Amino acid sequence: MPEQQSLTPNGLQALLDALQARGYRIIGPTLRDQAVVYDDVQSLTDLPVGWTDVQEAGHYRLARRDDDALFGYAVGPHSWKHYLHTPVQRLWHAKHERDDIIVTTEPPEAPRLALFGVRSCELHAIAIQDRVLLGGHYRDVHYAARRQDNFIVAVNCAVAGGTCFCASMHTGPKAVAGYDLALTEIIDEGEHRFLIEAGTPEGVEVLSELPARQASNEDIALADAILASTAESMGREMQADDVRELLLAHLEHPRWDDVATRCLTCGNCTLVCPTCFCTSEEDSSDLTGTEMARSRRWDSCFTMDFSYLHGGSVRASHRARYRQWMTHKLATWHDQFDTSGCVGCGRCITWCPVGIDITEEVKAIRETSQEAGS
Amino acid sequence: MAASGRTPRLAVWKFASCDGCQLTLLDCEDELLGIAAAVEIAYFPEATRGTIRGHYDLSLVEGSITTPHDAERIHEVRRRSTHLVTIGACATAGGIQGLRNFADVAEYISVVYARPDYIETLATSTPIAAHVPVDFELRGCPIAKSQLVEVITAFLAGRRPVTPAHSVCIECKLKGNVCVMVAHGTPCLGPVTHAGCGALCPSYHRGCYGCYGPMETPNPAPLSQALTELGMGKRDLQRIYRTFNANAPAFREESERHDA
Numbered sequence: 001m002p003e004q005q006s007l008t009p010n011g012l013q014a015l016l017d018a019l020q021a022r023g024y025r026i027i028g029p030t031l032r033d034q035a036v037v038y039d040d041v042q043s044l045t046d047l048p049v050g051w052t053d054v055q056e057a058g059h060y061r062l063a064r065r066d067d068d069a070l071f072g073y074a075v076g077p078h079s080w081k082h083y084l085h086t087p088v089q090r091l092w093h094a095k096h097e098r099d100d101i102i103v104t105t106e107p108p109e110a111p112r113l114a115l116f117g118v119r120s121c122e123l124h125a126i127a128i129q130d131r132v133l134l135g136g137h138y139r140d141v142h143y144a145a146r147r148q149d150n151f152i153v154a155v156n157c158a159v160a161g162g163t164c165f166c167a168s169m170h171t172g173p174k175a176v177a178g179y180d181l182a183l184t185e186i187i188d189e190g191e192h193r194f195l196i197e198a199g200t201p202e203g204v205e206v207l208s209e210l211p212a213r214q215a216s217n218e219d220i221a222l223a224d225a226i227l228a229s230t231a232e233s234m235g236r237e238m239q240a241d242d243v244r245e246l247l248l249a250h251l252e253h254p255r256w257d258d259v260a261t262r263c264l265t266c267g268n269c270t271l272v273c274p275t276c277f278c279t280s281e282e283d284s285s286d287l288t289g290t291e292m293a294r295s296r297r298w299d300s301c302f303t304m305d306f307s308y309l310h311g312g313s314v315r316a317s318h319r320a321r322y323r324q325w326m327t328h329k330l331a332t333w334h335d336q337f338d339t340s341g342c343v344g345c346g347r348c349i350t351w352c353p354v355g356i357d358i359t360e361e362v363k364a365i366r367e368t369s370q371e372a373g374s
Numbered sequence: 375m376a377a378s379g380r381t382p383r384l385a386v387w388k389f390a391s392c393d394g395c396q397l398t399l400l401d402c403e404d405e406l407l408g409i410a411a412a413v414e415i416a417y418f419p420e421a422t423r424g425t426i427r428g429h430y431d432l433s434l435v436e437g438s439i440t441t442p443h444d445a446e447r448i449h450e451v452r453r454r455s456t457h458l459v460t461i462g463a464c465a466t467a468g469g470i471q472g473l474r475n476f477a478d479v480a481e482y483i484s485v486v487y488a489r490p491d492y493i494e495t496l497a498t499s500t501p502i503a504a505h506v507p508v509d510f511e512l513r514g515c516p517i518a519k520s521q522l523v524e525v526i527t528a529f530l531a532g533r534r535p536v537t538p539a540h541s542v543c544i545e546c547k548l549k550g551n552v553c554v555m556v557a558h559g560t561p562c563l564g565p566v567t568h569a570g571c572g573a574l575c576p577s578y579h580r581g582c583y584g585c586y587g588p589m590e591t592p593n594p595a596p597l598s599q600a601l602t603e604l605g606m607g608k609r610d611l612q613r614i615y616r617t618f619n620a621n622a623p624a625f626r627e628e629s630e631r632h633d634a
Binding site: 032033034035037058059060061077078082087088261262263264265266267268271272282283284285286287288289297298299300302303304305318350351352353354355 | 405526549553557558589591593
């Protein structure tokens with residue numbers, strides 16, 4: 001078991017300083033437009049100090065905590081794919097010169113990114129996108145470049161959000177892999193400290209530069225108790241072990257018609273989802289027709305263009321598109337990538353403008369399937 | 375596409391409208407010289423004194439049909455145009471003047487004009503596509519400059535313009551905006567509205583007003599339910615759907631569900 005050490009808030013600032021000294025651009029949680037979003041972080045004061053969030057289906061509000069916790073909130077509207085699998089990526093551009101067309105491939109950008117404050121569900125989401133975008137025969141060179149030089153500082157969740165269900169999905173709340181350093185925030189009797197452990201040789205090296213001391217057995221027990229309490233207080237749950245079979249056995253369930261009356265097909269769920277990876281390619285040209293470019297941008301299985309084959313969209317109805325999204329995420333993703341596409345972060349529930357709740361949809365199908373004795 | 379070797383002729387036509395969409399062409403500034411070099415601006419009363427003669431490769435049509443005279447004139451425009459593209463909410467949905475479709479026009483005229491008998495108007499304001507075949511519709515009130523340049527560029531290149539018909543929400547998410555409805559409780563039509571403005575209002579913490587009309591597969595009823603929970607009454611709901619695209623079928627039908 002890796003050794004746990006203890007760090008004061010000043011010691012945590014030393015971690016930010018050490019990462020900056022190593023040339024990392026640090027991205028972490030910060031407050032903007034009344035939400036916790038991921039943006040550049042240089043100092044601990046850039047973090048949402050003393051804030052938490054209240055999350056429900058279709059509802060998100062910040063609220064003050066009665067302490068100065070740095071990580072006392074659940075995940076917000078952004079996920080790390082904003083930085084790793086960017087919303088828009090130019091792929092190539094071309095120029096018409098005399099009789100030649102010169103095509104220039106966009107060189108992949110490889111920023112040195114430190115991801116600070118990554119939650120366990122998000123580590124799983126990054127691992128899933130790694131599998132989708134880097135595994136198999138077709139590697140996404142842009143994602144690969146943005147992923148190659150990451151330093152990941154995970155945070156074990158001390159609070160569960162109102163729409164969280166990572167405990168059901170076995171993706172949290174404790175970070176178990178995929179990080180360089182992992183933190184647990186403890187505020188006990190007014191004393192603010194962080195347990196910290198390294199998960200990689202680079203993590204060990206950075207940790208050795210920090211003013212850390214051996215963690216006490218009491219603090220280790222306290223951290224375990226915090227995580228147990230987080231796991232107990234999940235806002236949502238989803239019975240996930242047989243959900244693939246459940247959904248695939250009920251592709252004609254009347255609940256799909258029901259959800260279709262509520263679904264806006266706006267695409268928000270897919271864009272806030274930390275594992276959804278779909279993009280569309282768009283061409284642009286200049287007025288004279290001498291220069292052109294192709295780029296890709298995030299798209300969604302909820303748009304008509306996304307599933308447009310010759311003659312029209314193959315998923316024309318709201319029902320077909322919601323069912324495609326949910327059965328892919330929870331069922332056929334297993335067949336395609338050997339994992340669920342859902343990490344239980346709850347973003348699709350919170351950020352659906354009309355509060356459609358994936359856990360409720362699964363539950364509704366499960367309950368009626370049991371009534372029917374199937 | 376125009377026949378090769380000849381500069382395509384462009385015309386800009388005005389029907390019932392405020393001229394804002396035509397002005398978007400003049401507002402192109404950086405691109406205007408490029409456009410003027412790529413096409414012959416053969417008819418554009420807003421900017422030139424040209425006269426109507428011959429045939430036009432690309433006609434941009436602004437405005438809706440509100441008078442018997444215009445209902446005739448649009449056929450003449452169609453006859454003279456190889457490609458007819460409607461620009462803006464008036465031309466694509468009937469515009470703000472489409473509000474007359476919910477009221478008694480004769481009554482309005484009797485109240486507003488000293489000599490109602492001088493007024494010759496139709497009882498409705500209708501989009502161009504209700505009168506003649508339209509090759510492409512560009513949404514917005516007003517249209518976005520970047521999309522107008524894209525439509526002209528795509529016409530010149532002989533390709534389909536890139537003007538996605540999905541929701542404004544997707545534009546917000548691409549920009550990294552925080553959802554004003556979910557995080558602030560601000561009523562927003564973004565989920566049922568056609569993209570194209572670059573999520574202008576939500577980027578400034580305001581709800582979407584639906585200037586681009588209904589998105590490709592709008593489902594306003596559940597959105598109205600959510601807006602009701604944010605405190606909007608029936609009259610508020612009816613009015614939010616009855617602005618620049620009041621006559622667009624999805625918005626019209628939803629507004630009619632909220633008749634007080």
